[in-house]
Amino acid sequence: MSDATKILMVGARGRMGQTILRLAAANPHFEITGTVDQGDNVLDRLDYCDVIIDFSHRSISGPLAQIAAQHNKPLVIGTTGQSTDEKQGIVEASASIPIVMAPNFSVGVNILFYLTRKAAEILGDEFDQEIVEMHHHLKIDAPSGTAKRLAEILVEVKGKAYDEIVLHGRSGEPGKRTCDEIAIHALCGGDVVGDHTVIFAGIGERVELSHKASSRETFASGALRAAKWSIGRAPGLFSMQDVLGLK
Numbered sequence: 001m002s003d004a005t006k007i008l009m010v011g012a013r014g015r016m017g018q019t020i021l022r023l024a025a026a027n028p029h030f031e032i033t034g035t036v037d038q039g040d041n042v043l044d045r046l047d048y049c050d051v052i053i054d055f056s057h058r059s060i061s062g063p064l065a066q067i068a069a070q071h072n073k074p075l076v077i078g079t080t081g082q083s084t085d086e087k088q089g090i091v092e093a094s095a096s097i098p099i100v101m102a103p104n105f106s107v108g109v110n111i112l113f114y115l116t117r118k119a120a121e122i123l124g125d126e127f128d129q130e131i132v133e134m135h136h137h138l139k140i141d142a143p144s145g146t147a148k149r150l151a152e153i154l155v156e157v158k159g160k161a162y163d164e165i166v167l168h169g170r171s172g173e174p175g176k177r178t179c180d181e182i183a184i185h186a187l188c189g190g191d192v193v194g195d196h197t198v199i200f201a202g203i204g205e206r207v208e209l210s211h212k213a214s215s216r217e218t219f220a221s222g223a224l225r226a227a228k229w230s231i232g233r234a235p236g237l238f239s240m241q242d243v244l245g246l247k
């Protein structure tokens with residue numbers, strides 16, 4: 001019997017789903033035992049998998065997590081854009097199964113998360129912080145989950161609440177910038193896979209931390225790594241930082 005990690009892919013016809021199916025087909029350590037897309041019933045295809053990977057639509061992340069918990073299957077969620085209510089079902093399910101949820105599965109972006117925290121801690125409130133992201137013209141949610149996670153890290157370091165200080169762009173006459181505010185600017189166009197820059201602007205100097213993804217394979221191989229890592233874990237809600245041992 002094969003000891004390959006057996007995967008049920010949800011969102012299989014999408015850009016990320018197709019990339020994961022292609023990488024898994026070329027790697028003997030993985031086997032795709034089922035695929036699900038719009039109109040399919042997950043319950044019909046669950047039987048043979050060790051783990052479920054989801055890159056589909058935010059509205060199904062919560063219900064999918066409940067199904068995974070009922071059938072004791074670890075879950076890797078790459079889908080972004082969930083509301084606070086939609087995240088609640090995921091948090092509940094993580095009491096009984098391991099769930100790895102990451103707005104970005106690339107190793108490089110997880111290093112960017114790490115460096116952003118370090119830079120914010122060292123530079124402090126003397127440096128204004130802004131985030132710029134760019135994605136392809138077919139992306140349906142904005143700002144990106146990665147940009148929001150970067151803002152969360154900056155907010156955590158400041159010890160403030162996200163909704164109090166994070167803005168999405170500026171227009172009209174917003175007035176003088178406050179010391180704490182952080183604006184995320186979402187650009188959209190062409191075939192950009194995913195660019196993120198965190199800017200720390202001081203008086204007389206500026207530090208910029210940037211990551212640019214040039215292929216979806218970086219997210220796909222990270223998600224496959226997370227899937228393998230999740231098998232046999234205790235229940236809990238994990239991030240890619242846990243998978244990479246960066247915590």
Ligand code: NAD
Pocket residue numbers: 010011012013014015016017036037038039055056057058060077078079080081102103104105106141219
């Ligand atoms: P996509 O639109 O190309 O693919 C989404 C797929 O999900 C489509 O085939 C669609 O038919 C399917 N789908 C929609 N609703 C469904 C449902 N109810 N049940 C089953 N399938 C359903 O999008 P994409 O570029 O592949 O991105 C998918 C998601 O992954 C987005 O939320 C995106 O932001 C996110 N993403 C995350 C990462 C990461 O590293 N975490 C990287 C890239 C994209």
